[in-house]
Amino acid sequence: MFNKVIQVALLALCASTALAVQTLEIKGADFVNSVTGNRFQIVGVAYQPGGQSGYDPSSGVDPLSNGTVCLRDAALMQQLGVNAIRVYNVSPDLNHDLCASIFNAVGIYMLLDVNSPLSGESIDRSNPSGSYTSSYLNRTFAVVEAFKSYPNTLLFFSGNEVINDLPTSGPNPPYMRAVTRDLKNYIAKHSTRSIPVGYSAADVREILLDTWNYLQCTTGSDASDPSRVDLFALNSYSWCGDSSFTTSGYDVLVSDFSKTTVPVFFSEYGCNKPSPRVFTEVPALYGPLVAPVLSGGLVYEFSQEDSNFGLVTINADGSAKLLSDYDALQKQYNTLNVTTLQSEAAQNTTVSPPQCSSSLITNKGFATNFTIPSLPDGAEDLINNGISNAPVGKIVTVSDTKVTPQVQGSNGQAISNLAITPLKDDESNTPSGQTQSASTPTSSTTSSAPAATTSKKSGASTLQASLGALLAVGLLAVVLL
Missing domain, CATH: 3.20.20.80 (Glycosidases)
Incomplete structure (x- = not known):
């Protein structure tokens, strides 16, 4: 049972670290x-x-x-x-x-x-x-x-x-x-x-x-x-x-x-x-x-x-x-x-x-x-x-999705609630069939994913923290059983 919980936890972790594109x-x-x-x-x-x-x-x-x-x-x-x-x-x-x-x-x-x-x-x-x-x-x-x-x-x-x-x-x-x-x-x-x-x-x-x-x-x-x-x-x-x-x-x-x-x-x-x-x-x-x-x-x-x-x-x-x-x-x-x-x-x-x-x-x-x-x-x-002192890039968590600088529409009116909407794990962006209105909130182009944070994770500390949390849930489930 415990092994099964670990497998479920690892699957959930893999899902949470999947990349948008x-x-x-x-x-x-x-x-x-x-x-x-x-x-x-x-x-x-x-x-x-x-x-x-x-x-x-x-x-x-x-x-x-x-x-x-x-x-x-x-x-x-x-x-x-x-x-x-x-x-x-x-x-x-x-x-x-x-x-x-x-x-x-x-x-x-x-x-x-x-x-x-x-x-x-x-x-x-x-x-x-x-x-x-x-x-x-x-x-x-x-x-x-x-x-x-x-x-x-x-x-x-x-x-x-x-x-x-x-x-x-x-x-x-x-x-x-x-x-x-x-x-x-x-x-x-x-x-x-x-x-x-x-x-x-x-x-x-x-x-x-x-x-x-x-x-x-x-x-x-x-x-x-x-x-x-x-x-x-x-x-x-x-x-x-x-x-x-x-x-x-x-x-x-x-x-x-x-x-x-x-x-x-x-x-x-x-x-x-x-x-x-x-x-x-x-x-x-x-x-x-x-x-x-x-x-x-x-x-x-x-x-x-x-x-x-x-x-x-x-x-x-x-x-x-x-x-x-x-x-x-x-x-x-x-x-x-x-x-x-x-x-x-x-x-x-x-x-x-x-x-x-x-x-x-x-x-x-x-x-x-x-x-x-x-x-x-x-x-x-x-x-x-390879070159010396090669730079290293990695995907990181995007914790802020709301745009803070002021943005105006072409009519001069401020656009409210402008934010990115992280997409599902396998999507690329596409035209939405909608146009921007300066008087209404910005909406997602293709996705119903929540706009609060992305699901991108990277780095050993994030991996360990996520795995620890998931395993804790698994252990609690074992105890309850």
Whole structure:
């Protein structure tokens, strides 16, 4: 009887420590839920409060280091209906546990760039050979170490628009395959799960397909070539205003990528001219003409910056105000079929990559050399033995779910009772079919889970305390019997 009580207690403990999101994997040209086998569509936003110029690791702050900020923004993203964020600049030296745990609790995945705009922290598109150093790789591996243990870390980008015109299309592609190779080899040796690595391309049609073909092909006999990207994304702003499938050129993109052997999605989209934005591309992107080929996308961007693409204005005191673009995007998200987004069986799982060959390249001047640069001095040791003083991330308990900074709707009225609602253990966030009202409390987007705390636990002390409490209950039951 006592053994039975222990088993029940352990089962209850496992249930209480389960994580909100299921890890995703790539099969062929689809993102796939590792538990259900269903295809996953990215419904996301770019997230870089302060903009690229605001990134300063010496400040002790990056977009995922302040729990109060992340709680506010996660609550707004949850009601918006997104399931993913792209974060461009993170410091591996900072602690991201609370922010990662907050986004995990509401079913939002993280897509992370390993580069930053600072010298030594990215491949310089004007000098790829000179910037590809062991010091640079140490930095990218540190980002992997900092985020590899969060279940909602979806992928890493090895580069962003490093190939962005014809002059850079000659020397730069081999270095993108080299960084991809190095990241994948490091993850294989030092992560308990496989985390995909891909590339975010400029939507420069002159070189777009050559970039995709160069990076998705294999130099081996199968898809296991580590220099081959696991996914391909593009920053696309071709649908502007109240456009159409053909006027925007979406029909061309669908046709061009119809034979892809890796998932393809928009790593940025959303023209800001004309303004205000209407986001009529959303039903098309997730509709029957596009969705079978592309795996969704991320709207640029969450916070209002100098470039004027924001959905939310964030003030210096931490307060925020929704913009009309937020309302317009939420309205479009709410038209989507949630079942189609996340509950359909993956279809494109058995495609095979093409062999790398100069015949794949159509543009004169684009790289046709598939000999990848060798590791810089010292980098092999980093890959084999791991980096020194590697950061460690873990999911932690989110004890506060209520947003404390003041947030206003687009009409200027304060939003009351704004809070995150932790989701069930296997859910990702989805559009709710509801819109935010400034006069009514914020409600859950997809879950009936209580809003008081998350059920996330971590660390030996929490584990021991929970187990002790459960065993105490079990012992009491034995005594009563």
